[in-house]
Amino acid sequence: MRGAFWSEGRRATLLYGTALATALLPLGAVAAPQAEVLDEISVTSVSPVQARTTPIANPGFGVLPVATDTFSPVTVVTQDQIARNQPTTLGDALADRPGLSSSSYAPGAASRPIIRGLDNARVRIQENGVITGDVSDLGEDHGVPMNPLVDQRIEVIRGPATLRYGSGSIGGVVSSENNRVPTFIPAKGYSGQVTTGFSSVDAGRLGAATVDAGGDGIAVHADGFASATDSYAIPGGIQRNSATQSQGGSVGISAIGDRGFVGIAFSHYDALYQIPGGEAEQARTRLDPRQDKVTSRGEYRPTEGPFEVIRYWAGGSVYRHDEIGIGENGIDGLQATFKNREVEARVELQHVPVTLPFGTLTGALGLQSGRRVLNSALESFLPPTDSRSNAAYLFEELNVGNGLRFQAAGRIEGDRIASTATLFPSDYLPVPGEDPEQFRLTRRFAPKSASVGALQDLPYGFVASLNGSYVERAPTGYELFSQGPHDATATFEIGNPNLKLERARTAEISIRRAEGPFRLDATGYYTRYTGFIYRNYTGALCDDDFASCGSGSELRQIVYRQQNATFYGAEIGAQIDLLPVGNGWAGIEAQYDFVHAQFDDGSYVPRIPPHRLGGGVFVRADGWYARVNLLHAFDHTEIAAFETTTAGWNDLRAEVSYTKSLDPALYGASEVTLGLQGRNLLDDDIRNSASFKKDEILLQGRNVRLFMTARF
Numbered sequence: 001m002r003g004a005f006w007s008e009g010r011r012a013t014l015l016y017g018t019a020l021a022t023a024l025l026p027l028g029a030v031a032a033p034q035a036e037v038l039d040e041i042s043v044t045s046v047s048p049v050q051a052r053t054t055p056i057a058n059p060g061f062g063v064l065p066v067a068t069d070t071f072s073p074v075t076v077v078t079q080d081q082i083a084r085n086q087p088t089t090l091g092d093a094l095a096d097r098p099g100l101s102s103s104s105y106a107p108g109a110a111s112r113p114i115i116r117g118l119d120n121a122r123v124r125i126q127e128n129g130v131i132t133g134d135v136s137d138l139g140e141d142h143g144v145p146m147n148p149l150v151d152q153r154i155e156v157i158r159g160p161a162t163l164r165y166g167s168g169s170i171g172g173v174v175s176s177e178n179n180r181v182p183t184f185i186p187a188k189g190y191s192g193q194v195t196t197g198f199s200s201v202d203a204g205r206l207g208a209a210t211v212d213a214g215g216d217g218i219a220v221h222a223d224g225f226a227s228a229t230d231s232y233a234i235p236g237g238i239q240r241n242s243a244t245q246s247q248g249g250s251v252g253i254s255a256i257g258d259r260g261f262v263g264i265a266f267s268h269y270d271a272l273y274q275i276p277g278g279e280a281e282q283a284r285t286r287l288d289p290r291q292d293k294v295t296s297r298g299e300y301r302p303t304e305g306p307f308e309v310i311r312y313w314a315g316g317s318v319y320r321h322d323e324i325g326i327g328e329n330g331i332d333g334l335q336a337t338f339k340n341r342e343v344e345a346r347v348e349l350q351h352v353p354v355t356l357p358f359g360t361l362t363g364a365l366g367l368q369s370g371r372r373v374l375n376s377a378l379e380s381f382l383p384p385t386d387s388r389s390n391a392a393y394l395f396e397e398l399n400v401g402n403g404l405r406f407q408a409a410g411r412i413e414g415d416r417i418a419s420t421a422t423l424f425p426s427d428y429l430p431v432p433g434e435d436p437e438q439f440r441l442t443r444r445f446a447p448k449s450a451s452v453g454a455l456q457d458l459p460y461g462f463v464a465s466l467n468g469s470y471v472e473r474a475p476t477g478y479e480l481f482s483q484g485p486h487d488a489t490a491t492f493e494i495g496n497p498n499l500k501l502e503r504a505r506t507a508e509i510s511i512r513r514a515e516g517p518f519r520l521d522a523t524g525y526y527t528r529y530t531g532f533i534y535r536n537y538t539g540a541l542c543d544d545d546f547a548s549c550g551s552g553s554e555l556r557q558i559v560y561r562q563q564n565a566t567f568y569g570a571e572i573g574a575q576i577d578l579l580p581v582g583n584g585w586a587g588i589e590a591q592y593d594f595v596h597a598q599f600d601d602g603s604y605v606p607r608i609p610p611h612r613l614g615g616g617v618f619v620r621a622d623g624w625y626a627r628v629n630l631l632h633a634f635d636h637t638e639i640a641a642f643e644t645t646t647a648g649w650n651d652l653r654a655e656v657s658y659t660k661s662l663d664p665a666l667y668g669a670s671e672v673t674l675g676l677q678g679r680n681l682l683d684d685d686i687r688n689s690a691s692f693k694k695d696e697i698l699l700q701g702r703n704v705r706l707f708m709t710a711r712f
Helices: 079-085 090-094 159-164 278-282 477-481
Strands: 074-078 100-102 113-115 123-127 153-157 172-177 190-199 204-215 218-229 244-256 260-274 290-300 307-326 332-351 354-356 359-378 385-401 404-423 437-445 448-457 463-473 483-486 491-494 502-513 518-542 555-581 584-599 612-621 624-633 649-661 671-679 703-711
Touching: 074 079, 074 090, 079 090, 079 153, 079 190, 079 671, 079 703, 090 100, 090 113, 090 153, 090 172, 113 123, 113 172, 153 159, 159 172, 159 385, 159 404, 159 448, 159 463, 385 477, 404 477, 437 477, 555 612
Parallel strands: 123 172, 491 555
Antiparallel strands: 074 153, 100 113, 153 172, 190 204, 190 703, 204 218, 218 244, 244 260, 260 290, 290 307, 307 332, 332 359, 354 359, 359 385, 385 404, 404 437, 404 448, 448 463, 463 502, 483 491, 502 518, 518 555, 555 584, 584 612, 612 624, 624 649, 649 671, 671 703
């Protein structure tokens, strides 16, 4: 198909000028038959240029990042893995990967990803390059209005690559990639996937479908999903008030030509979920997020001039959720409302390669702009806040030959945040007869960031990388201006309008091998934070107003503060094929990760994930896939003030599935996969040390899931 930019089944890895993109073929994937195209042009969230890659066709289960030809670790959850695991939140999709965990505040509904112990304001979540436009960063009870079931893959980008997206991605970027804005015309004119499943732990039932079609330079896309669960089972009982449901979908259209494409999509999300544990459970608290979103993206390749590719991403969304439950008056009704309107646009100009005496220089210049307007009502903790941001960034890579590449990147940003500030007493306790002073305040920041790195090919397919970065982050509106009760999280939150820029200096070293019978990804990092912003428990309890703080009994008082801190850790994953079985292999896998995070005064940073060690065996052959794996979390004892220790746990998992090719003329589908998966088969008590709810709730007990996926 002339002009098809990303042909079905031919997802060549085409790397951005900084070599920070990922190989799209996963470990264990086999390339489908290739369609006829003139160009192989990726339109993924990481802007590409052509580069050397090696397709991978070995067994794999998502433990390893996919590409070795990158400066930074990039974890990829593939479409096959999503179809097998059937996560309904991004946190659920990523929680067992090395270096990643989740907040699991409301499992199956509100579970935001945590990267190397960092979350909320330090982890950007986006869909097809555009920020999701929700309020999940304001509170762990707020879900991300996305369902991974319609995704082609989920990418987690860490390190220098995050400079493309903003200071709000200092910890990393979670990118949901799908074809909602169509980027290819299927080789036979149409393609699609249908997946469904049932889980025993919560009587969970779900279904999702995606369809792509097109011809004569026009591509269209449609998808839809629905899921519902009852309150889930835990060892010895039921976790009350934990039921969920969600539904949504999208339609999109693109014009695709020889030199580029332009497309637009509309999507809708609607959900209702309960908050288990503590006061929220007693009050039967539930949230009903709704979002409408418009996204556009495009690409143009001039025939001449200094730029070989010009790309853009743009989007806008309107989001709202109500928090419903039993109030102080004993009546079940509306307790709080959050509204978010957000727009964002980004343009990148990728220059033509420049041949220098000592190598070839590739790279791109980018411009980004965004605005976010937050409003909340009733028992909400944040006054109306208007945040604006403008930025420019530059990435350059120098390939000097002999497998050696150097990278440099920089970003400068201008942030403006306006809201109502409150001047609280220094001890954050009320003065009888006096109300804290309030005043309008606009804060302006100019974060500046830079990174350098080197990548070297080694013998036997190994690749080593060394990166250094300096990143500044502007405080967010809620870190500056919070001033009241947040009922669903049982906290009384107090911002600090005098917060300064947060600064992070990071050194990172990695070695990777993604080909052959032995595959490895190992990364170690050290980050020194100046002015690390965190939520500090004061020990005081409040009710629904500041006058009650110190004498209240319901809400934990939290104050945003800054202190210098040091983070260091490692994430390791390895797989080895041992025995040939049919047309495939049997082998073993292993993983280990940890994060150590401590303030300069010797205290520990709150809500850090535990050390985890895992391993197992796998077989993939003749359409069969089987795996048994145990993930062990150690006791978490490095706790902050007013935190409690978390006992270790064991998650024994097993899976078997069979994939069979079919005759589309006879069955309507070209391939079908049927499988059975078990999680927490030991029915262990699992508590997440990174969750605010870990002392109040257990995660799901023993679960068996039946799933089926059909492709056509």
